[in-house]
Amino acid sequence: MADVTFENIDKIYPGGTQAIFEFSLAVADGEALALVGPSGCGKSTLLRLLAGLETPTSGVLRIGGEVVNDQSPQQRNVAMVFQDYALYPHMTVRQNLEFPLKMRRLPRLEIEQQVKWAAELLSLGEWLNRLPRQLSGGQRQRVAMGRALVRQPTVFLMDEPLSNLDARLRGQIRAELSELLDRLGTTTVYVTHDQAEAMTLGDRVAVVDHGRLQQVAPPQELYEQPANIFVAGFIGNPPMNLFPAQLTIVSEGRLRLRLGEQSLPAPDYWRQWLDAPLTAGIRPEHLALTSQDSGLRATVHDAEYLGHETLLYLRIDGIALIAPVMVARLSGIRIFHKGEAVRLALNTAHLHLFDAAGLALDHGMTGGDARR
Ligand SMILES: Nc1ncnc2c1ncn2[C@@H]1O[C@H](COP(=O)(O)OP(=O)(O)OP(=O)(O)O)[C@@H](O)[C@H]1O
Ligand SMILES: [Mg+2]
Incomplete structure (x- = not known):
């Protein structure tokens, strides 16, 4: 487990688009932080910076106190669940779960134990021998989360993982996820553009607009004491x-x-x-x-x-x-x-x-x- 800090991060993409401006934020060890903001505000960029898929133009990124600016994604031990949760279509659920562990050359017995743990945690047991196309969207989503979890990452990053699901399933999985994050106690950064989702999943919610942090606070405080007009208008429906x-x-x-x-x-x-x-x-x-x-x-x-x-x-x-x-x-x-x-x-x-x-x-x- 580890805390995460953004210290005065700027991100300018090749071509000159500045996506992130002077971004500073500390996520506590074990905290679930929801990052919310309108489309194009820089949410995925912030996650990709943490995952090591992008490097900051300036500023310092730390995980567990260690500067990670120049570390590869593998060195960081973070797991990311993407919006389209690409599973390997030709592999069964079990093989999908085992894959990241095989890549790390873990012993056979340990792989089995880890897969069993994740399958129990997410109730995937019945589907272990099915292919992804034999599952519903919500079931596939759970497998994608399981695949990220089996690695026991120090930080868990999720980029709009529920956006492909219908409203009802979203609500159900949101509740399951909220409980799961509490139980695991893994530091999590959860990106969404849905303010209701951010308010229910985040211990704190960070509101971003145009690449700048607008406010970070527990859900109730954000709702009752918005720091500016943007937050006031964005949170609440x-x-x-x-x-x-x-x-x-x-x-x-x-x-x-x-x-x-x-x-x-x-x-x-x-x-x-x-x-x-x-x-x-x-x-x-x-x-x-x-x-x-x-x-x-x-x-x-x-x-x-x-x-x-x-x-x-x-x-x-x-x-x-x-x-x-x-x-x-x-x-x-x-x-x-x-x-x-x-x-x-x-x-x-x-x-x-x-x-x-x-x-x-x-x-x-x-x-x-x-x-x-
Ligand atoms: N690889 C890239 N090269 C250049 N510009 C990029 C790149 N990726 C993102 N951007 C730009 O950076 C800004 C932030 O993009 P980002 O994907 O982080 O937004 P987002 O908040 O995740 O949006 P959405 O909710 O639509 O997913 C946008 O203006 C986008 O066009
Ligand atoms: Mg995005």
Whole structure:
């Protein structure tokens, strides 16, 4: 087992594309780190750098404290599961599992023990004599993971291993994998563009955009305290509602948060950002309907009835939203008509504020707790 560190890594591919910028991150021994970000942000490049399939242009990569920049993939003892989990088609499941061990010239008995261990761990026992084409996609995926595991790597790298599976199987294997990673305690870096997958599998989640680390934090912290607008909009589904806002003073010196032509009372702590151009963000579950006149005036644009909840898409009178509509998440089924006028209560304790550079402001409270 080993910890992994990226120290100020840059990666410029031949041809001049810079895929990674000043990337620094430490993955603890035994930790499962999920790397998440949009297509092309550099996730696979980061994994390939760790696996030794690419070399960093500058910076230092360490595994177990040792600098590995110039080590071959074999010297690193990392195992990588790729998106297309290429199994050898002409080999049985057993032969696929044995292959990496034979390559290392392990004694016959040890190979048998290792294969037995992996087969039990992943419930592959029934399929050992089948060929990959005689298995379903999910079963093949398990074999690919088994083949990576039998080597007992110091670091386990997975690049979108579930992306070829249907939603249901993904959910099932995701749960199995989560349990497996806990049980094995092998340091793991897991790449996905699916934020829900990252949140369920990662002890911590690192969000990457355009080759730069945006934030790394445990799932709950990432959700509740996004460090910038990118993370706020990327983590969470439906995404956080974002809109331009400004703090102003009305009569008697009282502070209000102005949203277009409307405004809400604001805690005095925010006075330091008076008149600054801000972006405000609120998650769909922190909007509620109210009968009070103080609520924001809104118009129903559409509603999705999902059974356990209703997603209400709204236009807010007088506010140009960054997305075309604002989404409110209401529990249960509530029937609405397009064009219906409603009043929205917006819980300022759950409001996120970002400055002109997109960075989160310390807004004096998080989920209602005071914070300095
Ligand atoms: N071998 C290469 N040569 C030149 N540019 C490359 C190479 N591989 C990747 N890139 C570029 O580097 C950037 C990051 O690519 P990478 O494959 O790491 O993204 P990703 O986050 O894994 O994306 P996806 O989610 O689509 O798999 C992209 O702009 C890509 O075009
Ligand atoms: Mg990729």
